Structures are given as structure tokens and as C-alpha cells.
Amino acid sequence: xxxxxxxxxxxxxxxxxxxxxxxxxxxxxxxxxxxxxxxxxxxxxxxxxxxxxxxxxxxxxxxxxxxxxxxxxxxxxxxxxxxxxxxxxxxxxxxxxxxxxxxxxxxxxxxxxxxxxxxxxxxxxxxxxxxxxxxxxxxxxxxxxxxxxxxxxxxxxxxxxxxxxxxxxxxxxxxxxxxxxxxxxxxxxxxxxxxxxxxxxxxxxxxxxxxxxxxxxxxxxxxxxxxxxxxxxxxxxxxxxxxxxxxxxxxxxxxxx
Amino acid sequence: xxxxxxxxxxxxxxxxxxxxxxxxxxxxxxxxxxxxxxxxxxxxxxxxxxxxxxxxxxxxxxxxxxxxxxxxxxxxxxxxxxxxxxxxxxxxxxxxxxxxxxxxxxxxxxxxxxxxxxxxxxxxxxxxxxxxxxxxxxxxxxxxxxxxxxxxxxxxxxxxxxxxxxxxxxxxxxxx
Numbered sequence: 464x465x466x467x468x469x470x471x472x473x474x475x476x477x478x479x480x481x482x483x484x485x486x487x488x489x490x491x492x493x494x495x496x497x498x499x500x501x502x503x504x505x506x507x508x509x510x511x512x513x514x515x516x517x518x519x520x521x522x523x524x525x526x527x528x529x530x531x532x533x534x535x536x537x538x539x540x541x542x543x544x545x546x547x548x549x550x551x552x553x554x555x556x557x558x559x560x561x562x563x564x565x566x567x568x569x570x571x572x573x574x575x576x577x578x579x580x581x582x583x584x585x586x587x588x589x590x591x592x593x594x595x596x597x598x599x600x601x602x603x604x605x606x607x608x609x610x611x612x613x614x615x616x617x618x619x620x621x622x623x624x625x626x627x628x629x630x631x632x633x634x635x636x637x638x639x640x641x642x643x644x645x646x647x648x649x650x651x652x653x654x655x656x657x658x659x660x661x662x663x664x665x666x667x668x669x670x671x672x673x674x675x676x677x678x679x680x681x682x683x684x685x686x687x688x689x690x691x692x693x694x695x696x697x698x699x700x701x702x703x704x705x706x707x708x709x710x711x712x713x714x715x716x717x718x719x720x
Numbered sequence: 721x722x723x724x725x726x727x728x729x730x731x732x733x734x735x736x737x738x739x740x741x742x743x744x745x746x747x748x749x750x751x752x753x754x755x756x757x758x759x760x761x762x763x764x765x766x767x768x769x770x771x772x773x774x775x776x777x778x779x780x781x782x783x784x785x786x787x788x789x790x791x792x793x794x795x796x797x798x799x800x801x802x803x804x805x806x807x808x809x810x811x812x813x814x815x816x817x818x819x820x821x822x823x824x825x826x827x828x829x830x831x832x833x834x835x836x837x838x839x840x841x842x843x844x845x846x847x848x849x850x851x852x853x854x855x856x857x858x859x860x861x862x863x864x865x866x867x868x869x870x871x872x873x874x875x876x877x878x879x880x881x882x883x884x885x886x887x888x889x890x891x892x893x894x895x896x
Contacts, residue, residue: 471879478853480860480875509886513854516832517839522741526755530737530762534726537766592759599752 466492466499473503477510525595525631528652532590532695535677578691579682581638583675585645586656586693589634595647595654596632606633610644616661618644619688621711628655628704638691648704655694655704662689670705672698681705685712729769732780733762739781739856740788746851747792747844753799761791782858786866789848796844831889838888846881853878 469492475481476489493500589595598609607620613635622630631647636658643660662684670683679701681692690708694701740761744754765787772783839847845867852858852866860878864871 470883471876474879474882475860475875478860478878505886505890506882509882509889510854512831512835512889513850513885516828516835517850517855519738519855520742520745520754522737522758523751523755526741526758527737529755529759530734533759533763533766534730534734537726592756592763 466496469499470502473499473506477503477506524652525649525654528649528654529590529592529595531652532587532654535695536587536590578639579673579675579680582658582680582691582693583678585636585638585658586678587676589645589647589656590654595634597634599632601630601632603630606630606646609633610635614642614644616644618646618659619712619715620646621708623648623704623707626703626707628707650694650696650700650704653694653696655692655696655701657708658691658693659688662687670702670709672702674698683709685709685716687716688712725769729766732772732774733765733769733784736781736784737762740784742855743785743788743848743851744792746839746847747789748796749840753795757792757795758788760795761788764791781856782862782865785852785856785858786868789866793844834888834891835885838885842881842884846877846884849874849878850881850885 469489472481472485472489473493476486481489493503598606600606600609601622601624603620603622607617610618610633618633620630620633624630628648628650631649631654633644633646636643636645638658638660641660643658646657646659648655648657666684667686668682668684670681673680673682678693678695679698681690681701683690683705690705692701692705692708694704696704737758740758741754744757744761745751748754748757761784765784768787772780774780774783839850842850848867849863852863853860858866860871860874863874863878867874869877
């Protein structure tokens with residue numbers, strides 16, 4: 464004889480969710496009823512199997528990075544939305560001085576500033592849901608060919624997983640009035656975006672750093688490409704990353720020669 | 721939001737990102753969609769956080785998981801009404817079973833496969849109670865808050881869900 468009325472009670476009992484008087488009553492019934500007591504044993508086994516075999520999934524680092532970026536973006540927006548009191552104006556003024564101060568090197572021209580803002584905006588937009596990659600792959604041999612037919616150049620794509628900067632993927636961006644390649648890398652919970660396009664005048668420029676809205680931007684130009692890198696990663700580590708890219712480029716150039 | 725509020729958000733909500741991702745992962749059944757759902761949910765949580773008056777991290781978990789759940793449901797209606805992907809990340813989650821007894825290992829493997837198939841086939845309202853109860857250890861009351869149904873409904877859903885899992889396990893005769 465089965466007691467369907469007891470089934471949910473048995474589960475609640477095993478979950479420790481049955482009120483004590485009901486639990487005592489059920490225990491009495493289980494002692495008297497072999498069918499229900501078999502059911503109780505099977506349910507215990509199911510619970511054990513579920514806990515043993517169904518995994519919990521840790522949130523991926525990339526997800527943590529994006530959520531953290533959202534919190535940061537929210538902080539900045541709040542500051543912008545707030546009515547400008549004198550204190551806020553004073554803070555803004557001092558921030559402007561800091562921003563200007565850290566922006567010492569040759570990027571003061573209006574054109575340079577426009578590109579800087581575009582790169583920053585692209586970086587921030589890429590951190591929004593579903594915007595980071597058009598091609599999601601840590602394999603450089605998947606990412607590089609993906610750009611075929613989408614750009615008028617084939618961007619160099621490196622994977623620095625060995626150096627602690629795994630490739631995440633690539634996407635198209637529009638910067639400085641032209642479609643450019645954007646490559647996403649990660650470092651722990653940080654996202655690094657690399658923007659590159661063919662250098663127009665073949666003029667080289669050493670790496671320059673700037674800090675805007677809490678993000679670090681690096682810029683350099685090789686004879687072949689103009690590079691911009693954006694991330695919330697600390698500047699020393701970002702410089703290490705840039706060095707890897709530059710080393711990759713010069714190794715590639717050496718092979719060609 | 722004041723920066724003290726943002727700090728409170730980081731302390732109350734962000735510790736539950738693993739729980740959020742696990743729930744989203746079971747409801748959407750794949751990594752990419754689960755990440756999108758959790759990111760959307762945390763953006764909503766951030767926007768509505770001012771209305772959340774709970775203090776403890778436990779309350780924060782229920783509150784956040786409810787948002788994740790609702791985001792996953794809305795998201796599924798909008799994007800994947802009729803596609804059910806049953807992708808399961810096998811390599812990443814096939815932890816090795818004690819292999820001193822090959823037969824036992826084999827049986828555990830088939831048990832695991834049967835269970836994962838069964839959980840993937842559960843309707844979402846059954847799947848979520850199993851995840852919240854067995855993997856996250858929520859009480860019936862907490863689950864009822866997350867799913868927005870009475871405790872009695874949680875109890876009967878959980879029981880029916882377990883019956884289905886039990887049937888799946890018992891489809892392999894040697895397991896029963």
C-alpha cells in the first residue's frame with residue numbers, strides 16, 4: 464500500500480522542514496509502513512546523489528570583472544548626475560587638474576583627445592552585457608581569420624595566456640573615422656582592450672599613458688600599426704602587457720625580414 | 721547612489737555571484753546566456769538597491785537570487801522561447817570518481833549522467849527548487865521568497881522534482 468499523502472512530508476522531513484509534532488507522527492508511520500520507509504530511503508539516496516553529482520558553478524572571472532565595471536560605472540554616473548554644489552565643483556576642478564597633469568605627453572591636440580575619448584567610450588561600452596566580443600575564442604588562429612573580409616587589414620593577434628594575459632576574443636570597433644580591430648584580453652578579473660589599425664604616416668611613437676575616469680590608456684605606434692590599450696588594470700601590469708604586444712610585433716617583423 | 725550605498729551593495733550582493741551564476745546556469749543551461757543573465761540582474765539589482773532594506777548577507781542572497789531568477793525567466797521568454805539547449809560543460813565538471821573500484825566508478829558515472837539529463841529535462845520551476853535547496857541550501861521560506869510562491873508550493877514542487885530525479889536514477893536498475 465502506498466501513501467501518496469506522505470510523499471511531500473517525507474521530503475520535508477528529510478529537509479528538516481517538518482514541524483516537530485508532524486515529524487514525530489511521520490516517524491511513527493515510517494516505523495509501521497514498509498512502503499513509505501522504502502520511499503524515505505530512496506529519497507535519501509536521491510539527495511545524496513544530487514549533492515554529489517550536480518555541480519555548483521563558480522562565477523567566471525570575466526563575469527566578475529563586468530559586474531565590478533558596472534558598479535564603477537554607476538559610481539561615476541552618480542557623480543555626474545548630482546547637482547553641482549561648490550564642493551562638487553571644487554572636486555571637479557581638482558580632478559581636472561589631476562587629469563590634465565597625468566596627461567602630460569603629446570596627446571593634447573584636439574584630434575588626439577577625440578581618439579582618446581572614442582577609445583575610452585569603446586572600452587566602457589565593451590564591458591556592457593554581450594558587447595565584449597563578436598568572436599569569442601582564446602585561440603589566436605580563430606580570432607585572426609575572423610577579421611578577414613571585415614577589415615582592410617589583417618591584425619596581428621597574440622595569445623599571452625603563458626604570460627598571464629589570456630586572449631578572450633575580438634570584435635569590430637569604429638574609431639578615428641574608420642573600422643578598427645579590437646582584441647579583448649583578461650588578467651584575473653580585469654578586461655584589457657587592444658584597439659589597432661594601420662598607421663597612416665608610418666610615424667612611430669613610444670608608449671604614452673593616460674588615466675581617464677579611473678581607466679588607464681596606453682598608446683603607441685609602430686611603423687605598421689597605431690595601438691591603443693584600455694583597462695582598469697594597474698598601470699605597471701598594463702605596461703607589462705604592452706611590452707608583450709610590442710615584443711610580439713617586433714618578433715613578427717623580424718620573421719618577415 | 722551614494723558611495724556608502726555602493727559599498728553596502730558590494731558587501732551584501734557581490735558575495736552571492738557564484739550562487740547567482742549557478743542558478744542562471746541551470747535555468748539557461750549554458751555559460752554564455754548565464755553570464756548575460758547575471759550581468760543584467762546585477763545591473764537591475766544596482767538600480768533597485770536603494771529599495772532593499774535588508775541588512776544581512778543572507779537576506780541579500782535571497783533578494784539577489786530573486787532578481788536573477790526573474791531576469792532568467794524574462795530573458796528566456798524573449799530570446800529562447802522554443803530552443804532548449806542541453807549543453808553541459810562535461811570536461812569542466814566531470815570530477816574524477818574514486819577509481820580504486822572501476823565498477824563503482826562506472827556506476828557513479830552513469831548515475832551522474834542520468835541525473836544531469838534529468839535535471840536538464842526538468843521544467844524550470846522544478847529545476848530551481850532543486851538548485852536552491854540542494855546546491856545553495858536555502859530554507860523553504862527563503863525559496864518561497866525567491867520564487868514568489870507559498871511555502872506549500874515549494875514543498876510540493878521539491879517533492880515532485882525529486883520524484884522525477886529518483887525515476888531517472890532508477891531507470892538504471894542496478895541503482896535501485
